[in-house]
Amino acid sequence: QQQVKQSPQSLIVQKGGISIINCAYENTAFDYFPWYQQFPGKGPALLIAIRPDVSEKKEGRFTISFNKSAKQFSLHIMDSQPGDSATYFCAASRFWGFGNVLHCGSGTQVIVLP
Amino acid sequence: SQTIHQWPATLVQPVGSPLSLECTVEGTSNPNLYWYRQAAGRGLQLLFYSVGIGQISSEVPQNLSASRPQDWQFILSSKKLLLSDSGFYLCAWGGLHQETQYFGPGTRLLVL
Numbered sequence: 529q530q531q532v533k534q535s536p537q538s539l540i541v542q543k544g545g546i547s548i549i550n551c552a553y554e555n556t557a558f559d560y561f562p563w564y565q566q567f568p569g570k571g572p573a574l575l576i577a578i579r580p581d582v583s584e585k586k587e588g589r590f591t592i593s594f595n596k597s598a599k600q601f602s603l604h605i606m607d608s609q610p611g612d613s614a615t616y617f618c619a620a621s622r623f624w625g626f627g628n629v630l631h632c633g634s635g636t637q638v639i640v641l642p
Numbered sequence: 643s644q645t646i647h648q649w650p651a652t653l654v655q656p657v658g659s660p661l662s663l664e665c666t667v668e669g670t671s672n673p674n675l676y677w678y679r680q681a682a683g684r685g686l687q688l689l690f691y692s693v694g695i696g697q698i699s700s701e702v703p704q705n706l707s708a709s710r711p712q713d714w715q716f717i718l719s720s721k722k723l724l725l726s727d728s729g730f731y732l733c734a735w736g737g738l739h740q741e742t743q744y745f746g747p748g749t750r751l752l753v754l
Contacts, residue, residue: 534685560741571648571732571745572686617685621741627674627693628741629701630734634685 531555532620534633542641547605549636551618554599558620560628563592563603566615566635575616576603608640644669646746648733654752661706661720663749665733668714673735675716676743677708680730692716693738728753 534551541547551561559580564572578585578592578601585592591604605612615635621628645668655661667673677689688701690708698708705724709717716733733746 562742564745569748569750571748574742574744577742619686623741627691627736627738628743629688629691630676630678630686630743631688632686 530634531631532618532633534618534636536636537634538637538639540639540641541608543608543610545608545640547603547608547612547638547640549603549616549618549638550600551602551620551633552598552600553620553631555620555622555631556599557622558631559623560621561592561594561601562619562621562630563590564617564619566617572617605638608638610640610642613638613640644735644744646733646735646744648731648746648749650749651747652750652752654754655723656754657725658722661718661723661727661751663718663731663733663751665716665718665746666714667716667735670735670737672713672738674738674743675710676734676736677716677718678732678734678745680732680748682729686732689718723753725753727751 532553562577563575565575566572576587589606594601615637617635618633619630621630647666676691678686692710731749734743736743
């Protein structure tokens with residue numbers, strides 16, 4: 529059973545546009561929600577993360593919006609650039625003292641057209 | 643600074659052959675270590691995690707096993723590979739008592 533559901537599977541956006549990726553989770557015990565960016569053939573790189581006590585977090589052109597009551601969170605990429613073309617994964621985890629286990633979405637392939 | 647290494651980068655193996663993938667971490671002590679598998683077009687599936695030497699937890703029952711002989715070393719093994727073992731294997735580390743996980747460059751495994 530997939531604990532984090534991610535959509536869309538892929539999206540195409542023009543340069544300068546906004547890319548929006550959505551994720552939903554079921555387990556209310558999750559307390560950490562990171563987003564990763566992955567280029568072909570490379571390992572995922574942490575992009576931005578949020579905790580449930582915050583409704584929004586922004587880092588440069590990347591913003592996470594978090595809706596605790598709806599158990600949903602999303603990534604917004606503002607002013608999308610061709611270099612942003614990559615696969616993006618959302619994840620959720622529950623910290624258990626020694627570490628955590630990431631439950632990952634299925635990924636969204638973003639293509640930014642020049 | 644901390645760095646994570648994986649090798650080999652690419653591996654092509656026949657069905658039924660053994661497997662050994664290695665992951666090492668530098669610049670940190672007592673890391674939590676993780677093995678994930680990524681099938682083509684799919685998300686990450688956690689396979690194993692370790693909070694210390696000799697301590698391995700399995701998330702998915704299968705023909706794979708993991709070992710942690712050193713604090714900085716995590717090994718993924720199989721005695722007999724299956725076609726379904728093909729995929730992109732990622733090692734990750736996280737600081738003790740910390741939530742963020744950092745991924746290595748990955749190993750592309752193709753079982754023929």
